[in-house]
Amino acid sequence: MGERVTVTEVGPRDGLQMAKSIMPTDAKVAWIKALVAAGIHEIEVGSFVPPKLIPQMADTGDVVRAGLEIPGLRIVALVPNLKGAQRAYEAGAHVVTVPVSVSEGHSRANTNKGSLDQVAEVRAIREWLDAQERKVKLDAGCVTAFGCSIEGNVPESRVVMIAAALADAGVDGILLADTVGYGNPAQIRSVVRAVQREVGEKLERLHLHDTMGLGIANALAGLDEGIRCFDSALAGLGGCPFAPGASGNIVTEDLVFMLESMGFDTGIDLDRLIAAREALHRGLPDAELLGNVVKAGIPRTYRRAA
């Protein structure tokens, strides 16, 4: 039996938030069902943000409620603030993920708040969640941890500082996000190690984009450092706001192919995963669906780890 690696599908959130058209709720749910049927059991189904800002996410509450009917699904929702966390809790999400920009410039541009003010928001969410009846996992994401389109280089010491502040605020898990895809494997290793030294196993997850073609190599670098949870999007949905035409999230199909080929057990069936692209395509017919394994076909040498 291979060692377990968790692949969290973020397509319904990160993949859709910049899409030109809006995927209908039914289509989102059908897509999520197809993903679960393929063996993906953790899905970021949407975000609780103001519908005026991201209309693609206006129905996240409905998607979460529909997701609760799907056996075996752990529902992750992105929330930018306490109000979003409250909405996510009320809808029934199992995990809320709060983004905190490590880059001060990115933080101000996106949330009108500095990085440490956003950490304070995370602390408020922690306190509010602790006062509720139902237990919800609280994750925080160090966003722009490997570079920023506004500030350029992001110092490793600042990633460590924000991660430490998040651990101190009581989050359950921390993820590092290469939001714009500037990261390289040496940097991933170095930053992951530095953050692990500070917060230990609270560093759980990497969120990588394939903007420069290094996404899968960056995942490998994280894997080498002991990371066992990765975000990815079916068909590499997502794009990059600063680079039109650039690739989006790392491709779930290619990531699963690599992990299983290397002997890691993802619990995911690659054929069924590829079949789930059809549900995505039906819901978002104009989106370009990326993926090398799909283009080439699963090779005859492929064997699942489990």
Place this chain on the structure above:
Amino acid sequence: MGERVTVTEVGPRDGLQMAKSIMPTDAKVAWIKALVAAGIHEIEVGSFVPPKLIPQMADTGDVVRAGLEIPGLRIVALVPNLKGAQRAYEAGAHVVTVPVSVSEGHSRANTNKGSLDQVAEVRAIREWLDAQERKVKLDAGCVTAFGCSIEGNVPESRVVMIAAALADAGVDGILLADTVGYGNPAQIRSVVRAVQREVGEKLERLHLHDTMGLGIANALAGLDEGIRCFDSALAGLGGCPFAPGASGNIVTEDLVFMLESMGFDTGIDLDRLIAAREALHRGLPDAELLGNVVKAGIPRTYRRAA
């Protein structure tokens, strides 16, 4: 100063041999000149194979002779047999690379000879080259070292056996080729280590394809094991004969971006490298030019290692 890594451009050989149209000799030379101007100093400019089999390579002698006029260029030519090696020598190539299929089925399908018969051909080339006045480097490639579209899995022990036989035949350098792109990083590491144990530093080079999207991650795996020479093709030219639509060689631009970002010194200027795509496009207007860095644009955080 970063550690040196050599990127050998194989586009003019591996990228063109399956192209639908034939690139004119002048266009090949203009492309090669643009690559050299970007800082690439080792280029596989073509192969000496029967023109009836691969008409795209009929002018390789002319290309080699033109290449001799370009200062600082080390000219590599692929040769399948002694006759090809003799033609490469006469044209003036600095390095000849002889492919040897590790997969017996692939070897017979491509050369009508078994793997060890092809090693005997390498030995004959060694003897003939040793008797010539001019010194030419003799490399041999363990082709289908990480999987085969005909035989499927290729045992590691067989890669080691063929590499050992090639070392015994007196080759100067050995390369391992993931010809069909089935390899994964764990396998790359394991096979590279096993071959290194047998032939030491004679294992110089990896030749990787991006068929399944793992090409750059596989390069990282090789890098981790001490490999410092990689084949790649500008714009990922090349494709895969068994998988129409699949990606070809790993993309030189993306590979250089990764290496330089990680602190390795390739000697290559990324802007000029990207500019060389124009010469490729002029010579082969129908070819699809791949590459993530080009699509997204070189990020503001990019700094050359040197």
